[in-house]
Amino acid sequence: MKYGIGRYLMMAVCGMLSVGCSAGEVSETNLEKLSSIPIIYSPKYKISVFGMEKFHPFDIGKYDKIYHALKKDGYVTDQSVIEPAEVTREHMLLIHSKDYLESLKKTKHVARYLEAPQLRVIPDRLLDAKIVSRFRKATGGTIEAARRALKAKSKMAINLGGGFHHAKPHCGEGFCIIADVPIAIRVLQKERLIQRALIIDTDIHQGNGTIVSLKNDPSTYTFSMHEKDIYPVPKEQGDEDVELAAGVTDAVYLTLLKSKLDQLLIKSKPDIVFHVAGCDALDGDPLASGKMTAEGIEKRDAMIVSVCKKYGVPYVMTLSGGYSKGAWEAQYKSIRALIKGEM
Numbered sequence: 001m002k003y004g005i006g007r008y009l010m011m012a013v014c015g016m017l018s019v020g021c022s023a024g025e026v027s028e029t030n031l032e033k034l035s036s037i038p039i040i041y042s043p044k045y046k047i048s049v050f051g052m053e054k055f056h057p058f059d060i061g062k063y064d065k066i067y068h069a070l071k072k073d074g075y076v077t078d079q080s081v082i083e084p085a086e087v088t089r090e091h092m093l094l095i096h097s098k099d100y101l102e103s104l105k106k107t108k109h110v111a112r113y114l115e116a117p118q119l120r121v122i123p124d125r126l127l128d129a130k131i132v133s134r135f136r137k138a139t140g141g142t143i144e145a146a147r148r149a150l151k152a153k154s155k156m157a158i159n160l161g162g163g164f165h166h167a168k169p170h171c172g173e174g175f176c177i178i179a180d181v182p183i184a185i186r187v188l189q190k191e192r193l194i195q196r197a198l199i200i201d202t203d204i205h206q207g208n209g210t211i212v213s214l215k216n217d218p219s220t221y222t223f224s225m226h227e228k229d230i231y232p233v234p235k236e237q238g239d240e241d242v243e244l245a246a247g248v249t250d251a252v253y254l255t256l257l258k259s260k261l262d263q264l265l266i267k268s269k270p271d272i273v274f275h276v277a278g279c280d281a282l283d284g285d286p287l288a289s290g291k292m293t294a295e296g297i298e299k300r301d302a303m304i305v306s307v308c309k310k311y312g313v314p315y316v317m318t319l320s321g322g323y324s325k326g327a328w329e330a331q332y333k334s335i336r337a338l339i340k341g342e343m
């Protein structure tokens, strides 16, 4: 494993921390530019742990920065963005065990799942407000995005968070404590809104939690393209895994992805596609060694959306990981391109 999980988790913790944005940055709204793709977001996604973020050397405000850039450029407003409800306990129990949910009430357990011992400073009584509720909110965002994608004219929706693909039914890891995508799939299935789902995971780390959460489930199909020799080690056996050598370039990545997409949709016959769209394959990511560019990330996402449209399957984007300096901007540009494509 090239990077320790503790370091990975520290990046991820800080990736969800707020850096804020002044009201002065918001430009006048041009309503014609407003996204017709439902955008789901809440300021309550943010985790703020006693200013710990100030000491972090990497980009710490990806999700916020993307939201505020979309707002500044007129693609969303505070009114147009959809604030989700927190996922309910009943819905979490569709994937997680009661014992596991009980353990999320204790800092000692959550700090262990997050492998971030510095979080032990948080008293149990503040744990829910400071951390766990933020994951419930973002998980609610993935469920809401899925509902919207099924109804939207564009057949797409974007949650500016989520993609907690390392969370498992009985434990958390990789700074993921609630398995948002598997829960969303179970909720939609329970409500008979879908039968089958395909997960396309392009975060550079394998979505081991998603795979374990949906093990032996013929109604779901997990596809992951990830770097071979980094966390998680060992890997889980998904329905289809593509292992990448270190240093993957746009050309190699996009050629491989293109060779897979049609078959994935044909084989899995999904009623919905969840894209775990981490951008840590970007050159300069502190937790992987990919060499992709922002243009490559944009092409990747466009390629996945395009194949979903080709087969008429609703598409849900979750943002997941990616914490290099250029990570937020790469994902912002990709989302902007998708919005413009629907105008």
Ligand SMILES: [Zn+2]
Pocket (backbone or CB within 6 Å): 203, 204, 205, 278, 280, 321, 322
């Ligand atoms: Zn990742």
